[in-house]
Amino acid sequence: MTDPTATAATRWDGKLFRSGSWLPGLGTETLASQEKSTSRTLASQALATEADVDAAVTAATTAQPGWAAAGYDVRAGLLRRVARLLEDRADDYVDWLIRETGGIRGKAEYEVGAACNELYEAAALTSHATAEVLPSHNTGKLNLVQRVPVGVVAAITPWNFPLVLAMRVVAPAIALGNTVILKPAELTPVTGGFLLAELFADAGAPPDVLQVLTGLGPQAGEALVRHPGTTMIHFTGSSRVGQHIGSVAGGMLKKVSLELGGNNAFVVLDDANVEAASMVGAWSSFHYSGQACISASRHIVAASVADAYIAALAARAKGIVVGNPLDDGVNLGPMISETQRDRGLDLVKRSVDQGAELVEGGTFDRLFVRPTVLSGVTPEMPVYLEEVFAPVAPVIVVDSDEEALRLTNDSSYGLVHSVFTGDQARGLAFAEQVRAGMVHVNDTTCLDEAHVPFGGFGLSGSGGRAGGASNLDEFTERRWIGLQRTPVAYPY
Numbered sequence: 001m002t003d004p005t006a007t008a009a010t011r012w013d014g015k016l017f018r019s020g021s022w023l024p025g026l027g028t029e030t031l032a033s034q035e036k037s038t039s040r041t042l043a044s045q046a047l048a049t050e051a052d053v054d055a056a057v058t059a060a061t062t063a064q065p066g067w068a069a070a071g072y073d074v075r076a077g078l079l080r081r082v083a084r085l086l087e088d089r090a091d092d093y094v095d096w097l098i099r100e101t102g103g104i105r106g107k108a109e110y111e112v113g114a115a116c117n118e119l120y121e122a123a124a125l126t127s128h129a130t131a132e133v134l135p136s137h138n139t140g141k142l143n144l145v146q147r148v149p150v151g152v153v154a155a156i157t158p159w160n161f162p163l164v165l166a167m168r169v170v171a172p173a174i175a176l177g178n179t180v181i182l183k184p185a186e187l188t189p190v191t192g193g194f195l196l197a198e199l200f201a202d203a204g205a206p207p208d209v210l211q212v213l214t215g216l217g218p219q220a221g222e223a224l225v226r227h228p229g230t231t232m233i234h235f236t237g238s239s240r241v242g243q244h245i246g247s248v249a250g251g252m253l254k255k256v257s258l259e260l261g262g263n264n265a266f267v268v269l270d271d272a273n274v275e276a277a278s279m280v281g282a283w284s285s286f287h288y289s290g291q292a293c294i295s296a297s298r299h300i301v302a303a304s305v306a307d308a309y310i311a312a313l314a315a316r317a318k319g320i321v322v323g324n325p326l327d328d329g330v331n332l333g334p335m336i337s338e339t340q341r342d343r344g345l346d347l348v349k350r351s352v353d354q355g356a357e358l359v360e361g362g363t364f365d366r367l368f369v370r371p372t373v374l375s376g377v378t379p380e381m382p383v384y385l386e387e388v389f390a391p392v393a394p395v396i397v398v399d400s401d402e403e404a405l406r407l408t409n410d411s412s413y414g415l416v417h418s419v420f421t422g423d424q425a426r427g428l429a430f431a432e433q434v435r436a437g438m439v440h441v442n443d444t445t446c447l448d449e450a451h452v453p454f455g456g457f458g459l460s461g462s463g464g465r466a467g468g469a470s471n472l473d474e475f476t477e478r479r480w481i482g483l484q485r486t487p488v489a490y491p492y
């Protein structure tokens with residue numbers, strides 16, 4: 001297979017995607033993006049300045065009314081063409097994703113497929129009703145409630161599933177008549193930014209419907225949030241940065257959508273099939289080295305099955321092959337960065353210092369971290385309290401369903417939880433008492449479907465939902481137009 005990363009980079013190296021083409025930024029600083037397994041440089045990203053942001057917002061504001069006025073079939077056609085191009089280029093884009101995110105081939109293939117689904121779902125959104133007629137208590141009155149685009153959407157996105165998490169915002173926002181400025185994470189400018197720019201350009205998107213500004217969060221990202229011309233901020237990332245963005249953009253009374261972190265529970269009740277639960281539990285914590293917002297961060301296990309569950313989980317962890325994801329047979333690639341690796345291992349160390357037992361793993365070589373199982377975890381320990389975001393499965397033992405439920409809900413986050421049981425009715429009853437945006441019975445926490453509302457409670461988000469028809473509420477405003485068709489008499 002040819003390596004698409006060997007020759008492609010020059011067209012976007014040091015450039016920003018503006019006016020439908022690759023243009024030099026107004027600043028001179030650049031930052032390399034590296035292949036995570038080898039540290040080889042894949043691309044050089046320009047670091048957008050405040051002046052670049054200003055120019056992009058002006059262009060997006062100018063382009064937006066024309067794009068909103070384009071027929072629904074024109075907008076749908078663009079999104080379908082982008083989807084077909086992505087399908088055609090899947091092999092190359094999978095390669096980019098493997099190298100730039102460090103994920104294995106299956107994860108990269110999932111991402112490309114999921115991004116296509118986002119595009120087709122978004123194309124279908126364009127033909128949803130754009131207005132409704134409501135009754136009036138006034139004779140002869142027509143109450144028309146229209147959906148209108150929000151305007152200029154700034155999309156600030158993370159590195160872990162860079163292609164699909166960017167497409168999840170870009171596609172529906174564009175479908176509904178907005179223009180978008182995308183700022184991908186610094187660790188994944190190609191797969192979170194350049195590839196999307198290339199797809200939309202090659203599919204014939206009008207200039208400035210999508211612009212991609214690479215750059216640093218506290219500079220380019222902050223400038224997008226603070227610019228008065230960005231009418232909506234859509235942020236996917238950490239709760240810490242999300243809280244900051246929420247306070248700045250909220251203070252400016254902008255529309256803000258925040259998709260944030262989680263401290264997700266994987267609950268195993270006493271009647272669960274331990275082998276099946278350990279397989280799904282291992283996947284939920286170790287898939288992509290636990291670096292998903294929906295990874296399982298705490299395994300809450302009934303005492304009567306805990307020893308068997310911990311042994312089965314540790315055996316699965318031991319069997320996982322860690323290495324370069326381009327090599328055959330590798331289950332887990334490198335972590336994204338030394339910072340993420342050290343943060344995860346520090347949570348493990350501090351928890352072991354407080355009495356947790358290291359059952360499996362806990363070691364690393366460069367960015368390659370062995371899947372780790374901890375037992376004897378208590379609610380005071382760092383691995384229990386914080387989002388782990390590393391291949392670590394902390395196990396907490398409980399004596400009853402009530403205690404399992406209390407611990408599941410004992411978190412400021414509320415993104416997703418799973419419960420494993422032999423009794424579906426018991427699982428459903430448990431799920432109905434869980435405080436989170438998503439709950440799965442007898443399945444992994446790591447699930448997302450393009451047409452289903454995705455999002456969380458509390459520190460996990462601002463209440464909005466991504467996916468399918470929820471995107472109508474995310475990316476449009478309502479406008480009430482009243483038409484009085486018969487004369488009305490007022491007192492004076």
Ligand code: NAD
Nearest residue numbers: 157158159184185217218221222237238241259260261293
């Ligand atoms: P992060 O918050 O560090 O960065 C996310 C994005 O924000 C990046 O593009 C970054 O450059 C930008 N940014 C940083 N500081 C900024 C600032 N002051 N102003 C504007 N933008 C700024 O998060 P990350 O490390 O890239 O991603 C991991 C986090 O994302 C985890 O907490 C994970 O749970 C969360 N996440 C949530 C979802 C979801 O859908 N709920 C999905 C994926 C990841």
